[in-house]
Amino acid sequence: MGKSRRPSWKRYSFAVVPLVIMVILLWRFLHTTEATDLQALLQNLPREITQSIDKVSHEKQDEASIVAMFDKLSEDLLRKQDDQLRKFEKERRALEKRIQDLRQPSTHATLREKLAHVFEYRASARFPAFIWQTWPYSDMDSRMDPDLKAYERHWGDKNPGFVHEIINDDTASALIHYIYSHVPEVVEAYDLLPSPNLKADFFKYLILLARGGIYADIDTDPLQPVPNWIPENVSPKEIGLIIGIENDASNPDWRSSYVRRLQFGNWIIQAKPGHPVVREVVARITEVTLQRNEDGELRKNLRNDLNIMGWTGSGIWTDVVFTYMNDYVQSGILSKITWKEFHKLTVAKLVGDVLVFPQASFSAPEKGSKPKEGIESNKALHFARHSGLKSWKAAPKVGGDK
Template sequence: MVKARRPAWKRYIYIIIPLGLASIWLWRFLNNAESTDLQALLQNLPKEITQSIDSASQQKQDASMVEMFEKLSADLLQKQDEQLQKFEKERRALEKRIQDLKQPSPHASLRENLALIFEYRPSYRFPAFLWQTWPYSDTDGRMDPVLQSYERHWGDKNPGFVHEIINDDAASALVHYMYSAIPQVVEAYELLPSANLKADFFKYLILLARGGVYADIDTDALQPVPNWIPENVSPREIGLIIGIENDASNPDWRSNYVRRLQFCNWVIQAKPGHPVVREVVARITEITLERRSEGELRMNLRNDLNIMGWTGSGIWTDVVFTYMNDYVQSGILSKITWKEFHKLEVPKLVGDVLVFPQSSFNAPEKDSMDKDSDSNKALHFATHSGLKSWKAGPKIGDEE
């Protein structure tokens, strides 16, 4: 009897199943071996490599911390600046309110009331104001093209300054506003019989109340205002900056000047409330009111000496010397005379008044400069053409 044969596929099952089990076992064995080898490899790495990895990670963390700290510092500084600006704004507003509340006493003198309302603070900075006067608007066609170029130069060389050209109407309005609490000053200003006298008086009035730089319209800026103060002098030590107008070297100086050595008043820089400016305002006010009471307001305004002695560089020079010789105000023990500034070649600080040589605010024209003047060119701050347009005005006898 022949036995039946088993199907072929059954025979293959007995072969495939053991092979599959063997493959699975081998795969698991190899994986475990690789993992074990990798762990062993990592454990056997040199210490320098592991330390380098740790150091890089630490540096990354440190850099992140520094970046966070810098950002925090910047935020704090910004908030601090904003807070300081807020405090400064509030302080100025408070000072303005206090200033508005100040009322002169009816029993106080003119000088006491001026000192009360326009307080002098030596430690404060020079205000960034630039004042000029002209009878009409600076865009008026009657202004000479040369004067227009001068006016532009002042503004171009001092971009951070508030530059104002004050015409006659605006000047009168400002005087009435700033000195409303001191009617004697307003009265004296209105009594002055000439627009040129008023313009002269106005320069002191605006400097006393607001401070800054005053420059006649016929002056031309050669250097920015911040260049005026020498590097070895602190602005906190200075309250007034002036220059010499004339340093007479011949005996007939009296025919052209009131004093042998005069300080110019066509360019002045002052801090608000400076005692020299306050005193010249008081003197002009008193002289004008006295002239009114004596019937001497009307005079020949074509005479330079009359102008100099009333509102010009003559009375200005007298007040400056009086201040320098007042120990209580200037702190100077020795007597100061014109000889202290005779042939002055470098700036000289007397008390808190900085005096510049004659060429500083009356620099020679470029065409007339010689070798000697070039050596002092660093002190040439402005030129003065001295147009004296007031001489072309009508005679006082013709005015109504």
């Protein structure tokens, strides 16, 4: 039987020794790598800090560039927006003109229907900021009276937010032919009027009906700005027409100078476009003029004050105002309105949508002078002075005057 063999240590040493050597080498390799990484990290730290600082600096520069780009973009957008707004405004005006052209009344409509259709009245609208005056030439012309020139400039100085226009005869005619092209009866009547003074009277109603605002005779001198006229306790939305009393007769011979006992003045009128009173006076003057032409009486009695008052002046104006106030459908007033409602008036009075001022409001006394007999004067209601220049008296004689 053979002898058993024992394991020899030499035999295992050949496997253990290489394994130990490998472990030692691996340990040294790992420790050497960590040291190398740490050293490299310490060496690279300043460079990384510098790069971070440079990065922040570049970011600030980029931010400044972005702000500059944004500013430029904003300017470009604003410029484009302004261009677009101008374009829209131009298109709006063109469209408004086309709409106006389309607002042609029916061929079968009456004169008043045509006027109401073309010039719509909106009671709640604002009073347009226009001041209209008429004169043969401008304030720059040396022929204009110094007092009238001063009055005209006072209107502009006291009302800087208003469009102030002085219309001469040629411009007035061109305006009426353009604005009233759809109401040929009115244009015909305007052309037929035989004197510049009658046309100037008619023009004031025509421009107020179409455009609204304030008409003031050239011989009126404003004492207060227009916005001061409306009392604080009255809303402008409640008012469509502002007028003043011209004459409040206290003696029985008033017929020698006036056509009505109490007469409303037409030298200063403020109106919203399309107001029924202004529309009616335009219609009446048109009808009267066409009828006079048909009867051959256009040039009859042109130099008579009462004739002018009853044709285009304060006489026909007063009649129309009272007719309107007594028309419940239009004014909403139930009671009968007569001259007694305004006799010795000392404060503004609102009747329907017509605001009536005392006699001294648009005919204030001169400084230092006493008010006319029977007229109480409240300086707070002194809005303008009226010199009372009756220009038709200086008009050249016309053939056929009687």
